[in-house]
Amino acid sequence: MAVEQRTAIVLENITGIRSLYRRGNGQGRKYRGRMNSWNFGEVQRQIEYKARWSGLPIIRLSKRDTRGSSVACPRCGERLQTDKWLRRKLWCSNCRIVMDRDVAAAVNLSRRGRLRFDRSQPKSWAQGPPGEAMVEESEPVRETVILKVEGAR
Structure with a gap:
């Protein structure tokens, strides 16, 4: 996939x-x-x-990035509540959804991984078109070249 x-x-x-x-x-x-x-x-x-x-x-x-991934609601970010009869299922009091804690963790880890990946990529506006940094001058610049500098005597 x-x-x-x-x-x-x-x-x-x-x-x-x-x-x-x-x-x-x-x-x-x-x-x-x-x-x-x-x-x-x-x-x-x-x-x-x-x-x-x-x-x-x-x-x-x-470990720091994955902390709390199975108890945070993937929709709103609130802490999911446990139910003593539904051991693996958690529910969000804000969204009113019931979700398996492994599914919630997978969605949260996917989102956190995507955020880290996006932060590691260069910004699209900073990249610019290819070859932009290496622009050749159209006409050569004619300057006087100083070959030797003499100090004060």
């Missing part, structure tokens, strides 16, 4: 994700074993490799 639309791929920094699956977090031993045996870095490495192969830019967001 990103190749057909020629868009950038936004990746979140997932270092420290294994700390989510430790003893005492209320998860079973088998579940923790399965989650910790999954190679998180390999998935990102493969995505980066395929994106470079296709010529797509990759935007990496830091």
